[in-house]
Amino acid sequence: MLGRGLKRKLSDYEENMAGLSSAFDSSRNLPYPLKRQLVLNMCLTKLQTYKMLVEPNLHRSVLIANTVRQIQEEMRQESNQQPINVFFFITPSSHSYTGVESSGISFFLPSGISQQESNCCDLRSVEDPIENSLLIVSDDDMSSAISSILKDLDFVEDISPPTCLVPTGDDQPKFPENTGLKLEDDRQDLKGTECVFGSFEISNSTSYLKDLAIDDIFEDIDTSMYDSDFCCPPLMPPRPPSLATEEPLKTFPSCNSSSASNIQICRTDLSELDHIMEILVGS
Amino acid sequence: FLAGFGNLMQDVLWCFSQVKGTIDIGVTEADIISTVEFNHTGELLATGDKGGRVVIFQREQESKNQPHRRGEYNVYSTFQSHEPEFDYLKSLEIEEKINKIRWLPQQNAAYFLLSTNDKTVKLWKVSERDKRPEGYNLKDEDGRLRDPSMITMLRVPVLRPMDLMVEATPRRVFANAHTYHINSISVNSDYETYMSADDLRINLWNFEITNQSFNIVDIKPANMEELTEVITAAEFHPHHCNTFVYSSSKGTIRLCDMRTSALCDRHAKFFEEPEDPSNRSFFSEIISSISDVKFSHSGRYIMTRDYLTVKVWDLNMENRPIETYQVHDYLRSKLCSLYENDCIFDKFECVWNGSDSVIMTGSYNNFFRMFDRNTKRDVTLEASRENSKPRAILKPRKVCVGGKRRKDEISVDSLDFSKKILHTAWHPSENIIAVAATNNLYIFQDKVN
Numbered sequence: 177m178l179g180r181g182l183k184r185k186l187s188d189y190e191e192n193m194a195g196l197s198s199a200f201d202s203s204r205n206l207p208y209p210l211k212r213q214l215v216l217n218m219c220l221t222k223l224q225t226y227k228m229l230v231e232p233n234l235h236r237s238v239l240i241a242n243t244v245r246q247i248q249e250e251m252r253q254e255s256n257q258q259p260i261n262v263f264f265f266i267t268p269s270s271h272s273y274t275g276v277e278s279s280g281i282s283f284f285l286p287s288g289i290s291q292q293e294s295n296c297c298d299l300r301s302v303e304d305p306i307e308n309s310l311l312i313v314s315d316d317d318m319s320s321a322i323s324s325i326l327k328d329l330d331f332v333e334d335i336s337p338p339t340c341l342v343p344t345g346d347d348q349p350k351f352p353e354n355t356g357l358k359l360e361d362d363r364q365d366l367k368g369t370e371c372v373f374g375s376f377e378i379s380n381s382t383s384y385l386k387d388l389a390i391d392d393i394f395e396d397i398d399t400s401m402y403d404s405d406f407c408c409p410p411l412m413p414p415r416p417p418s419l420a421t422e423e424p425l426k427t428f429p430s431c432n433s434s435s436a437s438n439i440q441i442c443r444t445d446l447s448e449l450d451h452i453m454e455i456l457v458g459s
Numbered sequence: 460f461l462a463g464f465g466n467l468m469q470d471v472l473w474c475f476s477q478v479k480g481t482i483d484i485g486v487t488e489a490d491i492i493s494t495v496e497f498n499h500t501g502e503l504l505a506t507g508d509k510g511g512r513v514v515i516f517q518r519e520q521e522s523k524n525q526p527h528r529r530g531e532y533n534v535y536s537t538f539q540s541h542e543p544e545f546d547y548l549k550s551l552e553i554e555e556k557i558n559k560i561r562w563l564p565q566q567n568a569a570y571f572l573l574s575t576n577d578k579t580v581k582l583w584k585v586s587e588r589d590k591r592p593e594g595y596n597l598k599d600e601d602g603r604l605r606d607p608s609m610i611t612m613l614r615v616p617v618l619r620p621m622d623l624m625v626e627a628t629p630r631r632v633f634a635n636a637h638t639y640h641i642n643s644i645s646v647n648s649d650y651e652t653y654m655s656a657d658d659l660r661i662n663l664w665n666f667e668i669t670n671q672s673f674n675i676v677d678i679k680p681a682n683m684e685e686l687t688e689v690i691t692a693a694e695f696h697p698h699h700c701n702t703f704v705y706s707s708s709k710g711t712i713r714l715c716d717m718r719t720s721a722l723c724d725r726h727a728k729f730f731e732e733p734e735d736p737s738n739r740s741f742f743s744e745i746i747s748s749i750s751d752v753k754f755s756h757s758g759r760y761i762m763t764r765d766y767l768t769v770k771v772w773d774l775n776m777e778n779r780p781i782e783t784y785q786v787h788d789y790l791r792s793k794l795c796s797l798y799e800n801d802c803i804f805d806k807f808e809c810v811w812n813g814s815d816s817v818i819m820t821g822s823y824n825n826f827f828r829m830f831d832r833n834t835k836r837d838v839t840l841e842a843s844r845e846n847s848k849p850r851a852i853l854k855p856r857k858v859c860v861g862g863k864r865r866k867d868e869i870s871v872d873s874l875d876f877s878k879k880i881l882h883t884a885w886h887p888s889e890n891i892i893a894v895a896a897t898n899n900l901y902i903f904q905d906k907v908n
Contacts, residue, residue: 197796198795215742215795241687
């Protein structure tokens with residue numbers, strides 16, 4: 177459902193990434209900050225791709241997030257030693273790295289581009305295509321990006337609380353603690369349930385849009401600014417997202433038995449939760 | 460002489476024995492083998508694939524007429540263990556891929572195994588039927604009911620031999636206990652319980668009870684934003700039913716004793732090697748993630764596999780492994796490329812031989828490596844159709860790192876990273892190994908004189 181133009185950019189992007197990473201591996205002369213920036217960009221791109229997936233891989237996400245945090249910490253320590261502004265940077269000129277830039281825009285809110293462009297003059301003057309393609313991202317943006325990804329993982333994954341802890345005789349005194357923890361889980365699950373149903377609708381509408389031959393209709397209109405949402409799924413979807421999101425739209429009334437009981441469990445949990453909250457609050 | 464325990468590397472020549480699977484150029488994803496496991500006697504060899512199927516091979520009896528063909532493995536049973544599921548609540552497909560198979564020790568004529576996908580563990584009973592009852596009174600041979608008024612005499616049904624039929628029936632389904640993806644299952648030495656581990660939790664099950672499980676490890680933080688570590692593998696001690704280990708994505712192993720508390724969040728032992736500062740890179744943490752952990756048969760050691768090495772740990776020494784073996788150190792200078800194409804996340808398994816003297820693990824280009832712990836010799840072999848003549852001896856392979864490439868060597872840049880050997884198994888008492896290469900299963904044996 178993507179235009180041919182976009183696909184060309186994607187394969188360019190992939191080739192460029194492969195070129196960059198082998199440059200990283202083979203070149204000893206690449207300065208350390210540049211290597212670090214390259215790795216950081218790869219990490220962030222991967223995390224963003226995972227975010228678009230219906231079910232991101234928790235193991236990989238955690239490893240990549242840790243790598244980002246590690247780089248972030250290193251950069252923070254460096255900036256503590258010297259007063260350097262870590263700022264947001266976008267190359268205004270378009271070349272083969274457009275794909276990276278678009279995804280950069282959708283991921284991090286560009287704030288006051290024109291001001292910051294004037295601060296970027298050190299790197300802008302460098303002609304090296306590798307340096308020109310790199311995005312320098314602010315600390316806060318990175319932290320919030322990691323947090324939001326991990327939070328999303330929780331909402332997507334842990335909807336139903338784990339089936340019962342069967343307390344043995346020894347555990348009796350511990351039981352009240354477990355209840356407390358379970359409430360926390362439930363509260364998060366509550367938010368999570370809402371989130372799932374919320375994103376459920378949103379993803380349905382985007383899949384509907386993908387099905388239309390948009391590019392045929394709007395061929396002459398430049399939609400590169402808005403293409404970020406469409407550019408990532410083809411990179412590495414484990415299965416077509418449209419399949420996963422269209423199916424429930426058609427067949428929601430006839431869930432399979434396990435998920436039907438999940439829904440029931442959620443509903444009873446919610447009403448029990450209300451009841452417990454009332455007791456605790458003493459109203 | 461029968462090759463058995465404690466053979467030194469130089470005495471063992473590995474030969475091709477069999478290969479299972481198609482030779483098609485285009486591989487159907489469902490046929491990709493995702494787990495391989497011998498049973499406790501080595502008589503049966505089970506494989507699971509991405510399509511949710513289990514295929515069990517049985518070793519044929521050795522015949523005196525062909526002593527050089529030591530028991531070949533032939534298909535014994537094939538069944539669909541897991542089906543793809545769709546969770547409508549979360550809009551998620553649950554893969555039918557079999558992540559692990561573990562055998563139970565044989566206690567009667569039937570065989571039992573556990574198979575698991577990402578969410579559900581199943582206990583399967585595999586049994587033979589070679590007799591059937593004949594001579595019912597109320598129904599005829601086709602099963603049609605007889606008119607009772609037509610029956611003039613009664614007879615006792617007798618069991619008559621029939622063609623051997625192997626049936627697999629699901630005896631237990633252990634579902635709805637894992638929010639995250641199951642990566643390991645392990646049968647306890649008490650043969651009454653087993654554990655299943657996902658990214659954040661480990662549950663203990665009783666084989667007889669499917670609607671309850673004990674949660675024995677939970678590393679999920681109250682705030683998911685604080686999550687920095689996941690569980691990657693877990694296994695019970697082979698003899699002590701109260702002891703198990705689990706490995707993490709940070710390269711650590713925790714040994715837990717279930718007698719100390721019901722929730723084993725506090726470990727009894729913590730195994731971690733201090734980082735080597737000279738090898739530090741951006742990818743240090745990622746390559747330290749442990750992909751497999753296995754107790755030795757003796758129960759005295761554990762072996763762990765991370766991206767570049769295999770390590771052997773003594774249970775009595777927590778601060779560093781006693782042995783470290785480089786599987787493919789030439790990849791250390793390629794980590795960024797391997798990160799970019801996600802190969803750095805490949806999860807290789809590792810296995811012990813029956814006497815704990817040799818360890819084996821897979822690599823890329825359909826290479827697999829064996830390390831002799833006593834002689835410190837190692838060998839690289841290849842699972843390929845070219846080396847697949849009957850009883851052909853496998854030639855050791857070598858990867859050349861830089862400089863001049865010798866005739867038989869292959870350069871690092873020529874390695875095929877799509878051909879990865881993640882799953883291998885070693886017969887419990889003999890030098891027979893099973894190596895899964897994508898959709899093909901290779902069986903190699905040592906040369907019999």
